[in-house]
Amino acid sequence: xxxxxxxxxxxxxxxxxxxxxxxxxxxxxxxxxxxxxxxxxxxxxxxxxxxxxxxxxxxxxxxxxxxxxxxxxxxxxxxxxxxxxxxxxxxxxxxxxxxxxxxxxxxxxxxxxxxxxxxxxxxxxxxxxxxxxxxxxxxxxxxxxxxxxxxxxxxxxxxxxxxxxxxxxxxxxxxxxxxxxxxxxxxxxxxxxxxxxxxxxxxxxxxxxxxxxxxxxxxxxxxxxxxxxxxxxxxxxxxxxxxxxxxxxxxxxxxxxxxxxxxxxxxxxxxxxxxxxxxxxxxxxxxxxxxxxxxxxxxxxxxxxxxxxxxxxxxxxxxxxxxxxxxxxxxxxxxxxxxxxxxxxxxxxxxxxxxxxxxxxxxxxxxxxxxxxxxxxxxxxxxxxxxxxxxxxxxxxxxxxxxxxxxxxxxxxxxxxxxxxxx
Amino acid sequence: xxxxxxxxxxxxxxxxxxxxxxxxxxxxxxxxxxxxxxxxxxxxxxxxxxxxxxxxxxxxxxxxxxxxxxxxxxxxxxxxxxxxxxxxxxxxxxxxxxxxxxxxxxxxxxxxxxxxxxxxx
Numbered sequence: 183x184x185x186x187x188x189x190x191x192x193x194x195x196x197x198x199x200x201x202x203x204x205x206x207x208x209x210x211x212x213x214x215x216x217x218x219x220x221x222x223x224x225x226x227x228x229x230x231x232x233x234x235x236x237x238x239x240x241x242x243x244x245x246x247x248x249x250x251x252x253x254x255x256x257x258x259x260x261x262x263x264x265x266x267x268x269x270x271x272x273x274x275x276x277x278x279x280x281x282x283x284x285x286x287x288x289x290x291x292x293x294x295x296x297x298x299x300x301x302x303x304x305x306x307x308x309x310x311x312x313x314x315x316x317x318x319x320x321x322x323x324x325x326x327x328x329x330x331x332x333x334x335x336x337x338x339x340x341x342x343x344x345x346x347x348x349x350x351x352x353x354x355x356x357x358x359x360x361x362x363x364x365x366x367x368x369x370x371x372x373x374x375x376x377x378x379x380x381x382x383x384x385x386x387x388x389x390x391x392x393x394x395x396x397x398x399x400x401x402x403x404x405x406x407x408x409x410x411x412x413x414x415x416x417x418x419x420x421x422x423x424x425x426x427x428x429x430x431x432x433x434x435x436x437x438x439x440x441x442x443x444x445x446x447x448x449x450x451x452x453x454x455x456x457x458x459x460x461x462x463x464x465x466x467x468x469x470x471x472x473x474x475x476x477x478x479x480x481x482x483x484x485x486x487x488x489x490x491x492x493x494x495x496x497x498x499x500x501x502x503x504x505x506x507x508x509x510x511x512x513x514x515x516x517x518x519x520x521x522x523x524x525x526x527x528x529x530x531x532x533x534x535x536x537x538x539x540x541x542x543x544x545x546x547x548x549x550x551x552x553x554x555x556x557x558x559x560x561x562x563x564x565x566x567x568x569x570x571x572x573x574x575x576x577x578x579x580x581x582x583x584x585x586x587x588x589x590x591x592x593x594x595x596x597x598x599x600x601x602x603x604x605x
Numbered sequence: 606x607x608x609x610x611x612x613x614x615x616x617x618x619x620x621x622x623x624x625x626x627x628x629x630x631x632x633x634x635x636x637x638x639x640x641x642x643x644x645x646x647x648x649x650x651x652x653x654x655x656x657x658x659x660x661x662x663x664x665x666x667x668x669x670x671x672x673x674x675x676x677x678x679x680x681x682x683x684x685x686x687x688x689x690x691x692x693x694x695x696x697x698x699x700x701x702x703x704x705x706x707x708x709x710x711x712x713x714x715x716x717x718x719x720x721x722x723x724x725x726x
Contacts, residue, residue, distance in 0.1 A: 305694075307694060307698075353716055354694050354716045355606040355608075355691075355693045355694045355697070355716055356693070356694045356695075357692070357693035357694065357695055359693075359695070361695070362695075365695065365699075
């Protein structure tokens with residue numbers, strides 16, 4: 183075999199690794215019954231591919247080839263160590279028995295393995311932090327270093343979190359299965375939460391460098407697409423993907439060139455990603471037709487109305503306020519109430535919104551939430567109560583922790599003082 | 606796998622209940638126990654006397670120290686347990702969710718360690 187062939191085979195193996203390695207891993211975990219043994223087998227399988235594909239050619243179905251190569255490598259490895267450690271002999275016997283009991287590998291059973299891996303990594307018996315770390319590592323193939331950078335943590339902390347999660351999966355008997363119909367709503371919510379938290383960490387810009395954040399939003403959207411492909415009938419999956427695409431469509435305009443916050447009303451809508459908006463809007467409609475309309479569907483519908491409006495004035499605030507009514511019934515939280523109050527202010531006037539915001543603040547739950555005070559300040563300014571507006575901005579400024587947000591609030595106050603002097 | 610389902614709830618719930626309410630809940634417990642004993646998924650189960658009867662024992666430097674009360678004072682108290690045999694955690698969760706106290710208190714589901722058999726043990 184010539185050097186060129188080897189090079190070419192290596193390139194093919196690398197490409198297959200990028201597209202298939204996580205699916206192969208998912209199947210090996212089922213067949214071998216253990217995450218760590220499966221990871222070892224995965225590496226052995228790809229090493230075998232590098233050795234054999236240049237001479238024997240690339241198999242017709244690389245995925246099944248790799249899965250069965252990995253399985254045999256694992257049995258071999260257990261047999262070899264049985265010479266030093268008798269308990270490994272029992273493991274090898276067990277693996278061979280499992281092997282004999284397995285039906286033929288086909289694409290459908292391998293897709294099911296993909297779902298098994300996702301649902302196991304996102305099991306609600308694991309803490310959300312553990313679910314996120316495990317999902318990014320096992321399902322997305324991010325390194326522990328990448329996960330640590332994204333969540334402002336250290337690689338040893340993340341590695342330990344992943345090890346603990348795997349130990350809990352094994353010792354608590356978390357099964358490697360797709361949830362039953364009865365379990366599906368709770369279990370799916372746990373998966374969607376992980377995807378949404380990953381997206382938000384990338385999108386909300388609370389920490390970490392820009393490159394890592396883009397990587398997280400991309401992974402979250404990729405996971406959303408994958409899950410929708412596997413569970414096309416689940417409306418909340420389509421809705422979450424829609425919500426992420428609609429937010430992501432404004433990535434380019436969320437901050438000014440100098441890194442300052444740009445409000446929705448101040449953004450240049452022509453710079454939004456209209457491909458993502460169209461896809462998001464289509465998915466919202468699909469989600470609305472599925473019957474189980476959940477929180478993501480309503481949030482996505484609101485995001486779609488914002489994205490489709492060319493300006494704040496052209497926005498359908500009546501419909502947005504109505505959707506917030508629905509969302510408040512599904513998710514009765516003060517944050518949703520605050521957002522609803524802002525929409526009501528756009529529909530019925532600033533005074534109506536102000537009454538609602540004051541009522542929320544009086545209850546005290548959002549007293550230390552800077553955006554509640556900023557919203558109040560904005561409404562006060564709109565009805566001409568400048569002194570009170572400034573006082574509320576001051577409160578918001580004192581509570582804000584991020585530099586760009588503080589600068590943004592400073593800017594608001596400066597504008598307000600100027601208009602005041604101008605009168 | 607075997608799991609111990611620890612039943613935590615506020616003891617005061619029972620004190621403030623009418624006799625009818627109490628009987629109704631006891632009826633639910635009997636029904637739960639019957640169903641799952643028949644399916645061989647409940648291996649054992651007991652209710653505990655209230656924490657006012659609890660004693661905590663420690664041995665430090667070879668000396669026994671005995672104190673009144675439970676190890677930790679919390680809003681919810683350990684009030685009973687079921688030992689269940691389930692295929693996996695998902696099944697154990699399904700069974701735990703059927704324990705009446707799951708609606709008012711909480712059920713902690715703990716896998717039981719299975720040690721390899723010891724010779725002559």
